[in-house]
Amino acid sequence: MSLRHHEIAEAGNRILNPFTEEKLRLLGTVTAPRPGARHLDLACGKGEMLSTWARDHGTEGIGVDISRVFLEAARERAAELGVAERLHFERADAGSYEAEPGGHDLVTCLGATWIGGGLAGTLELMRRALRADGTMVVGEVFWRSEPSDEACRALEMEPDDFASLAGTNERFEAAGLELVEMVLADPDSWDRYAASQWRTVSDWLCAHPEHPDAPDMRDFLRHSRTSYLAHGRDLLGWGAFVLRPVS
Ligand SMILES: C[S@@+](CC[C@H](N)C(=O)[O-])C[C@H]1O[C@@H](n2cnc3c(N)ncnc32)[C@H](O)[C@@H]1O
Numbered sequence: 001m002s003l004r005h006h007e008i009a010e011a012g013n014r015i016l017n018p019f020t021e022e023k024l025r026l027l028g029t030v031t032a033p034r035p036g037a038r039h040l041d042l043a044c045g046k047g048e049m050l051s052t053w054a055r056d057h058g059t060e061g062i063g064v065d066i067s068r069v070f071l072e073a074a075r076e077r078a079a080e081l082g083v084a085e086r087l088h089f090e091r092a093d094a095g096s097y098e099a100e101p102g103g104h105d106l107v108t109c110l111g112a113t114w115i116g117g118g119l120a121g122t123l124e125l126m127r128r129a130l131r132a133d134g135t136m137v138v139g140e141v142f143w144r145s146e147p148s149d150e151a152c153r154a155l156e157m158e159p160d161d162f163a164s165l166a167g168t169n170e171r172f173e174a175a176g177l178e179l180v181e182m183v184l185a186d187p188d189s190w191d192r193y194a195a196s197q198w199r200t201v202s203d204w205l206c207a208h209p210e211h212p213d214a215p216d217m218r219d220f221l222r223h224s225r226t227s228y229l230a231h232g233r234d235l236l237g238w239g240a241f242v243l244r245p246v247s
Contacts, residue, residue: 004213005220007069012200014077016045016070017111017139018185018193018238024049025056027240030181031137033057037105040064040129042094042122043112047074047087054083059106063089064097099129110139110240118161119168123175127245135244136177142168142237151231165237172243181242187233194228 010016015024028049033039035058041050044063051074053059065071071089078084090097094115099107107126109115116122119140126136141162152159163171172179185193201221205214 002216003067005216007067008204008213008217009197009201009220010045010070011204012196013193014046014048014073015193018190019110019139019183019240020189020192023183023185023189024052027137027183027242028053028056030183031106031135031242033059033106033135036060038103039106039108040099040104042097042107042109042126043115044074044089045070045111047071047077047089049108049110050074050087051078051081051083054078054086055081060086061088061104061106062099063087064092064094065089066091066093095125101128102131104129105131105134106137107134108137108139110137111238113138113140119171120175123172123177123243127175127177130245132245132247135180135242137240137242139238139240140168142239144235144237147231147235151235154227154231155235156227165239168239168241172241176246177243178246179241180244183240185238190233190236190238194224194232198225 033053037059039050039053039059039061041061041063044050044065047063050061050063063074068091071091074089078087107130109122109126113119113122116125123138130136142165143162147159169179198221201217205217208214
């Protein structure tokens with residue numbers, strides 16, 4: 001799916017992952033950044049985590065994303081919540097973004113581990129930006145059960161792209177990180193994320209039936225619905241994992 005199509009499908013969402021507002025708030029509570037903590041969020045989307053955590057925990061920070069549309073929404077949200085002066089949003093490829101080495105108390109990346117070529121590479125680039133005693137939060141898919149070949153084909157994923165929950169923890173340990181907390185999506189919050197996009201895309205297609213992107217958006221809608229209902233809903237887990245470097 002292209003960035004443009006992603007922007008259309010996500011037009012109705014502030015949180016671009018399978019979390020509800022309550023789960024994002026709970027993640028802030030368990031992560032517990034201190035007031036004034038410097039937060040770097042890679043692939044920040046519409047900046048909902050940066051803005052609400054700045055409001056609720058007194059953090060400051062930088063959000064990096066490649067989408068102009070999402071960044072504009074992020075700046076508007078930061079202004080709406082009265083935290084714009086503490087947040088800075090930058091358009092860049094998060095995989096090559098030159099963050100200040102060791103310059104951040106909290107480095108996060110929710111739902112975009114392709115930026116570093118997969119989980120291991122993304123954890124490495126997050127860690128470079130982290131203070132020695134800092135905290136990382138990564139949002140990642142995990143398999144709820146072993147995926148069949150048919151499911152992998154339908155979901156356009158390879159079995160090794162993700163691991164089980166225990167296997168995901170092994171990947172953290174292999175990266176020299178300790179899992180200290182987590183908040184998981186559940187089938188209801190996944191449904192909100194997936195199905196809300198169907199409505200948004202369906203509405204968009206009604207309003208723009210002859211748009212050059214319409215055939216791709218129709219394909220996206222059909223594929224997203226069938227693969228989610230047949231496979232994704234049972235197989236895909238998603239969690240935000242709170243990590244500390246092992247000293
Ligand atoms: C699934 S969304 C998650 C957004 C946000 N972290 C959230 O959870 O609400 C993925 C985000 O990654 C961004 N993105 C994709 N590739 C990127 C890249 N190479 N560098 C920076 N951002 C990227 C997209 O624009 C989108 O905002």
